[in-house]
Amino acid sequence: DAGVIQSPRHEVTEMGQEVTxxxxxxxxxxxxxxxxxxxxxxxxxxxxxxxxxxxDDSGMPEDRFSxxxxxxxxxxxxxxxxxxxxxxxxxxxxxxxxVVGELFFGEGSRLxxx
Amino acid sequence: GQQVMQIPQxxxxxxxxxxxxxxxxxxxxxxxxxxxxxxxxxxxFLIQLVKSGEVKKQKRLTFQFGEAKKNSSLxxxxxxxxxxxxxxxxxxxxxxxxxxxxxxxxxxxx
Numbered sequence: 001d002a003g004v005i006q007s008p009r010h011e012v013t014e015m016g017q018e019v020t021x022x023x024x025x026x027x028x029x030x031x032x033x034x035x036x037x038x039x040x041x042x043x044x045x046x047x048x049x050x051x052x053x054x055x056d057d058s059g060m061p062e063d064r065f066s067x068x069x070x071x072x073x074x075x076x077x078x079x080x081x082x083x084x085x086x087x088x089x090x091x092x093x094x095x096x097x098x099v100v101g102e103l104f105f106g107e108g109s110r111l112x113x114x
Numbered sequence: 115g116q117q118v119m120q121i122p123q124x125x126x127x128x129x130x131x132x133x134x135x136x137x138x139x140x141x142x143x144x145x146x147x148x149x150x151x152x153x154x155x156x157x158x159f160l161i162q163l164v165k166s167g168e169v170k171k172q173k174r175l176t177f178q179f180g181e182a183k184k185n186s187s188l189x190x191x192x193x194x195x196x197x198x199x200x201x202x203x204x205x206x207x208x209x210x211x212x213x214x215x216x217x218x219x220x221x222x223x224x
Contacts (some may be wrong), residue, residue, distance in 0.1 A: 043157070055209075103212060105157050108156050
C-alpha cells in the first residue's frame with residue numbers, strides 16, 4: 001500500500017493567496033483527520049471525517065479554513081485568504097475504525113505564507 | 115476538552131543512557147497511544163495501551179499504563195542515535211478526537 005499521500009509537500013505563497021492542500025487516504029480507511037503542527041502549538045486537530053462526512057470541525061481556526069471530502073479517496077484543506085500565521089506543517093492521517101486506533105500519517109505539507 | 119500533559123519537553127542524553135517520557139491526565143483514559151516523529155518526518159505509531167497497569171515492550175522500548183489509567187510512560191533503555199526524535203502520547207477524548215501531548219524531544223550525543 002502506498003500509504004497516505006499528501007500534496008504539495010512544500011508550498012510557499014504570499015499573504016492573501018488561496019492555498020489548497022490535498023490528501024489521499026489509505027484505501028479502505030473510513031476516518032480521515034487533518035492536523036496542523038507548529039513549534040508553538042504542537043499537533044492540533046483541525047477536523048476529521050467519517051465516511052466522507054465531517055464529524056468535528058471545532059479545531060478549524062476560523063472561517064478562512066475549509067475542508068471537504070468529496071469521496072472516500074480524496075480530501076482537501078483550503079485556506080482563503082492565507083496569512084503568515086498559517087505557516088505550519090499540515091498532516092493528513094487516516095485510520096480504519098476508531099476501535100483500531102492507529103493513525104497513519106502522510107508526510108505532510110509544509111506551508112510558508114510570506 | 116481532554117488534555118494531556120507530557121514531560122519533559124526536551125531531554126539530551128549520552129548514547130547508552132536511558133530515557134523516559136511521561137504523560138499525565140486529570141481524567142481516566144480509555145486508552146493511550148504513543149508515536150515517534152523523526153526530525154523532518156511525520157508521526158509514526160508505536161503502540162496502544164488499553165488495560166490498567168499494562169506493560170508492553172518493543173526491543174529497548176518499554177511502555178506502561180498506570181493502574182488508575184491516568185498516566186503512562188515510555189522508557190528507552192540504552193539509547194542509540196537512531197532513537198533521536200520527538201515522542202508523543204495521544205489520547206482519545208469523548209468525541210473520538212485523538213489529542214496529542216506536547217511531545218518530548220530526545221537528542222542523543224554519540
